[in-house]
Amino acid sequence: MTSIIDRGEPRVVLDPLEGGALSKPSYPTHKPSRQEAEEAVRVLLRWAGDDPNREGLFDTPARVVRAYEEFFEGYGADPEEILRRTFEEVEGYDEMVLLRDIRLESHCEHHMVPIIGKVHIAYLPNRRVVGISKLARVAEAYAKRLQIQETMTAQIANAINTVLEPKGVAVVVEAAHQCMTTRGIRKPGVTMVTSRMLGAFRDNSDTRREFLHLIGQVRDASLGA
Numbered sequence: 001m002t003s004i005i006d007r008g009e010p011r012v013v014l015d016p017l018e019g020g021a022l023s024k025p026s027y028p029t030h031k032p033s034r035q036e037a038e039e040a041v042r043v044l045l046r047w048a049g050d051d052p053n054r055e056g057l058f059d060t061p062a063r064v065v066r067a068y069e070e071f072f073e074g075y076g077a078d079p080e081e082i083l084r085r086t087f088e089e090v091e092g093y094d095e096m097v098l099l100r101d102i103r104l105e106s107h108c109e110h111h112m113v114p115i116i117g118k119v120h121i122a123y124l125p126n127r128r129v130v131g132i133s134k135l136a137r138v139a140e141a142y143a144k145r146l147q148i149q150e151t152m153t154a155q156i157a158n159a160i161n162t163v164l165e166p167k168g169v170a171v172v173v174e175a176a177h178q179c180m181t182t183r184g185i186r187k188p189g190v191t192m193v194t195s196r197m198l199g200a201f202r203d204n205s206d207t208r209r210e211f212l213h214l215i216g217q218v219r220d221a222s223l224g225a
């Protein structure tokens with residue numbers, strides 16, 4: 001059976017019997033083997049125009065698959081579990097806790113190229129605090145996945161809000177997307193800024209302004225209102 005998609009350009013003819021498909025293909029639910037993943041890299045090397053058997057590329061599929069294990073280790077992490085260990089002996093401390101300039105390395109889900117930047121995370125404790133490294137670990141758990149920045153920003157804030165039940169959470173991500181800087185529109189130096197404000201950071205403009213001031217997003221304090 002032959003189908004046609006009209007994209008207003010040369011017609012793309014997809015024949016499902018020859019590998020084309022109009023509906024989403026279904027994949028086996030099990031994780032592919034390392035061997036299958038390495039084979040996929042060999043296909044991409046050939047697609048790029050090179051010879052996977054030449055000396056310099058021979059071990060590359062194995063290296064790429066090992067690198068993917070690092071880039072995407074967040075799929076094996078449980079961000080909410082990371083936040084479960086909290087401390088209550090804090091003498092009633094209920095002021096803002098802010099972790100600023102946490103390095104962030106993620107990958108864009110559209111092009112699978114790096115998103116590099118930083119994330120700032122603040123919360124207003126409600127009786128208990130969490131170890132500060134855990135805030136960075138939560139960011140890491142979501143960053144080491146295929147992402148878009150808006151989703152990642154919301155996920156970090158939502159996880160902290162759900163587990164710690166604080167009086168407020170604020171997350172700001174500033175990042176450069178290599179899919180915009182090294183290809184496509186090619187605009188180096190462009191940074192995307194996203195934020196998620198919950199609780200007091202959303203409802204109280206003074207709290208939000210203090211946070212934005214502390215992370216250097218507001219030079220004129222009136223802009224944070």
Ligand SMILES: Nc1nc2c(ncn2[C@@H]2O[C@H](COP(=O)(O)OP(=O)(O)OP(=O)(O)O)[C@@H](O)[C@H]2O)c(=O)[nH]1
Binds near residue numbers: 177
């Ligand atoms: N909102 C948002 N968009 C993103 C993010 N990362 C990449 N994108 C954009 O996702 C879009 C994908 O657009 P498509 O038209 O499907 O892909 P494309 O043809 O490669 O687009 P160009 O990058 O414009 O060449 C592009 O505009 C990217 O800039 C992100 O984190 N958030």
Ligand SMILES: [Zn+2]
Binds near residue numbers: 113
């Ligand atoms: Zn992209």
